[in-house]
Amino acid sequence: MGIHVVLHEPEIPANTGNIARTCAGTNTGLHLIHPLGFSTDDRMLKRAGCDYWPNVDVHHYDSFDELRRAYPDAEFYFIETIGGNHLYEYSYTDPDKEYFFVFGKETSGLPRELTDGNEGRCIKLPQTEHIRSLNLSNTAAIVVYEALRQQAFMPVHPKKPVD
Template identity: 70%
Template sequence: MSVHVVLHEPEIPANTGNIARTCAGTNAHLHLIHPLGFSTDDRMLKRAGCDYWPKVSVHHHDSLDELMYAYPDGEFYAIETTGAVSYTVKDFSDADQDYFFVFGKETKGLPQEVLNRFEGRCLVIPQTSHVRSLNLSNTAAVLVYEAMRQQNFVSLLEPADESAVLHQK
């Protein structure tokens, strides 16, 4: 199946563009929950995503409920600085499962009512107290690549190479 990055009401076009580039480079899906703090025609968004936009699988949703309804068997995880569980202890190795990583607004994170829905499924990337949070696009890349690493990077294989396996040393 797939790795999915979900941006809940993102505000900064450059972050979304950078995340789109990560999605293009990993075959991850990008889900944008409206309202957005910018137009998807925004030049900063296009600039950050460069010429990769046609390669990004972008899905627009009016609400998180709409997205979750469309993927009833998906495993959804909120990613937040207040998460109780490190992302490193979760098992994302089932390549037949859809994994959704839900990120909040850059300035406010996820609303409490959304976090309440993810009790026990709120993950954190450990960090020092020197910063309020890590950059959204960096955080998304960490989660996408951790899930892919656990799946032996099978999502990077071209369709003709489905039987091939990528090995790490």
């Protein structure tokens, strides 16, 4: 059973770097759908991901269809601010499944071609009317940790002794 974050055409390198750091800390796969709004050599991308990039299982695709073909039996959930059900209404505990959480561009979200016909797989997080949306990297962390919580993910990094 695996958890995966899919960023569909992300635009802000710092968000992708922060998400990569979350992925490294949780053994979550990171899938990037091109075009990206930045270079993968971008200083901000590397800075936000710190020195964790070697621990990130990252994959690149030219289209969402290419990703779907690579994982035909996976469960795909589309994270959006409108419509759909709440994150907490779903179960992510089947040990035989791969769970993919798909996030859209920071400025426009997911394209309708991905959400149309997948309304039962569209997920939103609770929020007030005071904001348009939560930050992408914060939202990804909430989603990943909810799925992992359901799977009883509890590794603890041992503390280093203090000299």
